Amino acid sequence: MQNRTDTTRTIGEHGIPEPTLRRLPAYCQVLRRLAGRGLKQVSCTRIGRELGFDPTQVRKDLALAGAVGRPKVGYCTEELYRTLENFLGWNNVEEAVLVGVGHLGTALLGYTPFDRYGVRIVAAFDSDPEKLGPHAHGVQVFPQTRLPELLRRMKLRIGILTVPAEAAQSVCDLMTANGVIAIWNFAPIALSVPANVIVQNEDLFATLGVLSSKLAAALRTGS
Amino acid sequence: MQNRTDTTRTIGEHGIPEPTLRRLPAYCQVLRRLAGRGLKQVSCTRIGRELGFDPTQVRKDLALAGAVGRPKVGYCTEELYRTLENFLGWNNVEEAVLVGVGHLGTALLGYTPFDRYGVRIVAAFDSDPEKLGPHAHGVQVFPQTRLPELLRRMKLRIGILTVPAEAAQSVCDLMTANGVIAIWNFAPIALSVPANVIVQNEDLFATLGVLSSKLAAALRTGS
DNA sequence: AGTTTCTCGATAGATTTTTCTCGATAATGG
DNA sequence: CCATTATCGAGAAAAATCTATCGAGAAACT
Numbered sequence: 277m278q279n280r281t282d283t284t285r286t287i288g289e290h291g292i293p294e295p296t297l298r299r300l301p302a303y304c305q306v307l308r309r310l311a312g313r314g315l316k317q318v319s320c321t322r323i324g325r326e327l328g329f330d331p332t333q334v335r336k337d338l339a340l341a342g343a344v345g346r347p348k349v350g351y352c353t354e355e356l357y358r359t360l361e362n363f364l365g366w367n368n369v370e371e372a373v374l375v376g377v378g379h380l381g382t383a384l385l386g387y388t389p390f391d392r393y394g395v396r397i398v399a400a401f402d403s404d405p406e407k408l409g410p411h412a413h414g415v416q417v418f419p420q421t422r423l424p425e426l427l428r429r430m431k432l433r434i435g436i437l438t439v440p441a442e443a444a445q446s447v448c449d450l451m452t453a454n455g456v457i458a459i460w461n462f463a464p465i466a467l468s469v470p471a472n473v474i475v476q477n478e479d480l481f482a483t484l485g486v487l488s489s490k491l492a493a494a495l496r497t498g499s
Numbered sequence: 500m501q502n503r504t505d506t507t508r509t510i511g512e513h514g515i516p517e518p519t520l521r522r523l524p525a526y527c528q529v530l531r532r533l534a535g536r537g538l539k540q541v542s543c544t545r546i547g548r549e550l551g552f553d554p555t556q557v558r559k560d561l562a563l564a565g566a567v568g569r570p571k572v573g574y575c576t577e578e579l580y581r582t583l584e585n586f587l588g589w590n591n592v593e594e595a596v597l598v599g600v601g602h603l604g605t606a607l608l609g610y611t612p613f614d615r616y617g618v619r620i621v622a623a624f625d626s627d628p629e630k631l632g633p634h635a636h637g638v639q640v641f642p643q644t645r646l647p648e649l650l651r652r653m654k655l656r657i658g659i660l661t662v663p664a665e666a667a668q669s670v671c672d673l674m675t676a677n678g679v680i681a682i683w684n685f686a687p688i689a690l691s692v693p694a695n696v697i698v699q700n701e702d703l704f705a706t707l708g709v710l711s712s713k714l715a716a717a718l719r720t721g722s
Numbered sequence: 723a724g725t726t727t728c729t730c731g732a733t734a735g736a737t738t739t740t741t742c743t744c745g746a747t748a749a750t751g752g
Numbered sequence: 753c754c755a756t757t758a759t760c761g762a763g764a765a766a767a768a769t770c771t772a773t774c775g776a777g778a779a780a781c782t
Contacts, residue, residue, distance in 0.1 A: 287721075288713030295739065301708035305687040309664055319759065328689030328700075332741065335760065347747040347760045364708055365715030383606035393704050394711045434714070441532055458714040460707065464528040466551030474717065476710035477551075480703075481616050484683065485524035485587055487699035488617045490511030491657070491681040492588030494697065518769070542729065555771065558730065570730045570777040 288458075288474040296337045300360055301393070302327055303337070307357040319350035366394035373432045373456070375447050376439035377402040377417050380462055380480070384438060385411050395434060399426055403443075423447075427454035434458045441465040511697040519560045523583055524616070525550055526560070530580040542573035589617035596655045596679070598670050599662035600625040600640050603685055603703070607661060608634050618657060622649055626666075646670075650677035657681045664688040 306326045310318055320334040327334075338345070338356065341363045345351040361367045372395045374381055384390075385400060400411060403420040411417050418426060426432075427450075435456040439447050444463035451459060458474045461467055467475050529549045533541055543557040550557075561568070561579065564586045568574040584590045595618045597604055607613075608623060623634060626643040634640050641649060649655075650673075658679040662670050667686035674682060681697045684690055690698050 288717045290713070290716040292712075293739070294709060297709040297712050298702070298705040300712065301704040302687045302702050304708075305664070305704075309687075321759080326688055330741065331759090333739090336740090339761075345760055348749050348758050350759065363712060363715070365711045365718070370711070370714070379610050379612055383610045386609060387602050387606045389602055393707055395707065434710075441528070457717070458710055460710055464525045464532075465549055472717075472721075474710060474713045476706050476713070478706045479521070479525050481524040481528075482521040483699050483701045484616055484618065485527075486517060486520040487657075487681055487683055487697060488588045488593070489515075489520050489523065489586060490513070490697045490699070491593070492586070493513040494511040494680070494695075495588070516769070544729075553771065554729090556769090559770090562731075568730055571728050571779050573729065 287472050292340050296340055299329070299337055300341060300364060303334070304357065304360050304364070304366070307353055307360070311353045311357060315353050317350050318353045318356065320345075322350070364394060366392075369394055369396050370434050371396050371398045371430065371432055372434035372436055373397070373399050373401065373423075373427060373430075373451075374415075374436040374438060375401045375420065375423065375451070376437065376443075377404075377407045377411070378438060378440075381436075381438035382411075384436065385413055385415055388413055395436075397436065398430065398432070420447075423450055424454045427451065427456065431455060434460070437461045437463060437467075439463060510695050515563050519563055522552070522560055523564060523587060526557070527580065527583050527587070527589070530576055530583070534576045534580060538576050540573050541576045541579065543568075545573070587617060589615075592617055592619050593657050594619050594621045594653065594655055595657035595659055596621070596646075596650060596653075596674075597623045597638075597659040597661060598625070598643065598646065598674075599660065599666075600627075600630045600634070601661065601663075604659075604661035605634075607659065608636055608638055611636055618659075620659065621653065621655070643670075646673055647677045650674065650679065654678060657683070660684045660686060660690075662686060 303323060306323055307318065320331045320338065324331040324334045341360055343351060343356050343359045369391050374384060374397050377385065377400050381400065385397060390396060397415055400415050400417045401420045401423050402408065402417055405419065408417050408419060433456060435451040437444055437447060437459055441463040444461065444465050445467060448459060448467045448469065452469055452473050457472060459467065459469070461475055461477045462480065464479060469475055526546060529546055530541065543554045543561065547554040547557045564583055566574060566579050566582045592614045597607060597620050600608065600623050604623065608620060613619060620638055623638050623640045624643045624646050625631065625640055628642065631640050631642060656679060658674040660667055660670060660682055664686040667684065667688050668690060671682060671690045671692065675692055675696050680695060682690065682692070682699070684698055684700045685703065687702060692698055
């Protein structure tokens with residue numbers, strides 16, 4: 277419902293609602309924190325209190341991810357964490373490619389702890405010769421012409437798309453033609469992809485929009 | 500519904516649904532692009548096609564933001580863009596402070612075009628003395644002890660919170676006690692704030708979670 | 723001038739998502 | 753050993769969100 281593709285059926289559709297999937301990473305982070313504090317058992321109430329979510333909602337989300345708890349006790353913290361991590365596929369890190377070393381791409385390259393979230397960026401590409409060479413964080417930036425070759429050779433399956441919207445579709449096509457089956461798209465545009473490719477759109481400014489519109493409204497009304 | 504606070508009523512609640520607010524930034528970006536291509540008039544159908552959204556949904560969103568169109572013609576691209584920009588408060592840039600110059604904070608500091616989105620980071624803070632000094636992108640990193648003083652002096656109203664979850668509430672308290680009324684919170688934890696403060700939580704890994712869980716599911720099922 | 727086509731705006735319907743309620747279960751404290 | 757309390761799990765109710773339909777207006781074409 278979020279991504280329009282040119283296909284009738286979408287891949288990767290385990291019947292789990294998207295809002296639930298979006299919350300799972302937050303649960304993981306909370307669990308890691310609580311486990312670090314030595315908490316052996318944890319309840320939905322507790323998790324909900326940490327994040328400001330309804331306990332029932334937490335319970336349902338966890339159930340959908342395959343977690344089972346015990347009445348009165350809750351869940352074993354460690355076990356629950358591993359269940360979620362496994363469900364998200366974050367237990368074995370996938371190598372990924374990033375295309376578009378602009379402001380956003382650079383920021384992402386600089387964000388090293390991605391491998392805690394199932395992804396490691398192993399190569400970057402840009403069409404601007406100025407950007408080429410080794411990046412600050414040990415990732416090499418290659419010319420975009422070499423994208424197909426290296427995608428094939430390294431057998432990368434995840435692509436991170438941080439190019440301008442105008443270039444997004446063509447880069448996307450290059451990716452899917454060379455083995456990429458999951459695309460994290462930061463460009464504000466709908467991508468057309470083959471039926472077996474998963475696209476997830478990200479808009480970094482979505483929440484900033486919410487914040488600033490509320491602030492603007494508050495400033496208009498109040499002081 | 501997203502942020503639990505210790506108050507009964509939340510500030511900044513113009514009755515507009517949150518999903519709509521989250522989409523407005525994307526519309527802005529599309530409009531900027533289309534305007535750049537010289538498109539004078541634009542329809543909901545067109546915008547929807549660009550982003551993969553339902554035209555009716557686009558129309559409803561735009562109407563809520565106060566835009567009015569004309570049958571058969573659509574909207575004047577420039578005017579619509581200004582309407583949205585104004586609604587989001589992105590026409591006059593607010594100065595903001597960032598606390599927590601870790602991986603994420605550094606990445607955000609490096610992302611300069613924030614001022615196109617209504618925000619300019621003018622000062623950063625960290626509790627680690629190692630991090631102090633001028634940052635690569637011209638923003639000074641101050642010791643956290645000076646946060647209250649500088650917040651007051653510079654009259655900053657937006658705070659960006661990129662500290663670990665453990666420290667989030669105390670930094671948040673410092674912010675709100677010194678004039679901050681809007682907080683963009685990247686820590687996976689619910690913040691308690693006074694009634695007149697707006698909190699917006701951001702989870703960067705939410706969509707990555709969706710992507711990787713779908714990928715993991717597809718890999719389990721398919722090849 | 724009339725017909726066609728495209729689009730907005732509003733309303734109604736369908737779907738999804740969240741929240742509530744209840745019974746069952748297991749630990750704790752008297 | 754029984755009462756109490758906290759919790760899960762499941763199903764129902766409520767709320768929010770998305771999608772479809774329809775009429776009216778306005779441009780373009782015949």
